[in-house]
Amino acid sequence: MDVVSDAISAVRVGRPSSDRVRVGGSWCVRLDPYEGAGFHVVLKGCCWLLPDGGEPVALGAGDAVLLPHGTGHVIADSPVDASTAARAAPFAPWADGTLPRPPLPSGHEREVEMLCGKYRLDRSHAHPLVAELPPLVHLPNRDGRHPELRAAVGLLGGELDERRPGSSLALPSLLDLLLVYMIRSWMAESTAGAWPTALGDPVTAAALRALHSDPAAPWTNDRLAAEAGVSRPTLARRFTALVGRPPMAYVTWWRLTRAAALLRDTPDPLATVARRVGYSSPYALSHAFRREFGTTPGQYRAVRAAATAD
Template sequence: MDVVSDAIAAVRVGRPSTSRLRVAGSWCARLDPYEGAGFHVVLAGGCWLLPDGGGDPVTLGAGDVVLLPHGAGHVLAEGPADATRVRRAPVLAELRRTGAAAARADAAGREVELLCGKYRLDRSRVHPLMAELPEVVHLPNRVGRHPELRSAVDLLAREVDERRPGSCLALPSLLDLLLVYMVRAWMTQAATGAWPAVLDDPVTTAALRALHSDPAAPWTNDRLAAEAGVSRATLARRFTELVGRPPMSYLTWWRLTLAAARLRDTEDSLATIARHAGYGTPYALSHAFSREFGTTPGRYRAAVRTGSPS
């Protein structure tokens, strides 16, 4: 596994969902904050996105993609809505019920077509790469930019429209692919943020790739430096400077994050989870886990199953 794949896989839970929306005339819809990530693709027309909390409005045109990686509440509107209208905006579900009728009633108006979706995410152990994504990631439609993202959008739009045989498998897979491509696209155009720089550094990238490929291996600073092709001192300096923690500290954090994900998503025994996370015994894992999370693995598993992780 690579870092981007692991960062997404560690927080993703359940199945993503999507729907297509057509509206026309004067319209406005509110989307409440969500424990996950949301996205919108403008298939035709254009609209405005107004983030909660007074963020700058975002003008969206045909072909634009916008990701809200932290589930921020926001309003979608036909134009730059005034404050009164924003407060009275219906929820998106209500707009979906009335949208088709509005489009038929106002055929002369500008019709807007959107592909809207969301991903369920577990925010209790977010990888720093995902944590540093901004509240709104706007990916404008520009010729020659992010061709794989454009292809995924086209495939997804067709699949949502036609619901052909196999759609139950194709749709979630395409949605997972879309999330990867949106994160990739942000990384290529990000003006700020540590992780685009981290993954642009060959030494740090080589070390991270090694750790993520086999986190249970008996890594040491010397062995990891040899894997990256540099001295131990050089690796420690560059890794710590870019990632924000030393290599072995990052490895411990990542191993415990993987253990937490297995406790959440599987029925594996503590011994099995310890082996996959690189701990020799269940006791060793339990001790490290309790120090990091402030609770035992068993209590953590019970808590996340009831929706209230410690």
């Protein structure tokens, strides 16, 4: 696993959900804050999005938007302000047809098609790469920019149009791919984020790749420095400055974060989880887990299972 894959896997719960919306005329709908990440892909036409506490954003065909922290927002056919947003219809009954939509205008000249959806996230132990994402990531459709993202959007549009055999597997997989490509695209364009900088630094990136590829390995500062091809003081200085904690502190934190994800997502016994994340015994893992998260692995598993069932 690489850092980005691990960061996503640590917080993703269940399968993504989505609605395909086709509408015209005058419309304005609201999506309330959500314990996850919301996204929109404009397949045809144009519209506007107003995030809570933010500025309106114009969206055109091929644009993708990620709201990684579940920020509430309004989507409308035209620019929206606070007074307009207050009158917005709730999205869910509007999307499923419980609330009537305006008829498509003659000639469909103002028709808008969108893919609107959300990823369920467990934010209790989010990787800092995910936590660092801004409230809104807008990735406009520009020639030559983010070809992988553009290809994923095209595949999604085709899958929604055709509903071919296997679409029940293809669509969630494409939505997961969309999330990866949106985060990749943000990282490629970010000029201020700490984690794009860390992953762009050859020394820090080499150390992160090594420990994420095998978190259970008996890592030491010397071994990580050898993987990065530098001295131990050089690794400690650069890693700490870019990641925000020393290398071995990050190793410990990541092992316990990985353990939390395994407890949440698998039925593996504690001994298996301990072995997979580099602890010699269930007791050693339990002691470290309680110190980091303030609860035992068993209590954590029970609470997360109940939360996921809801």
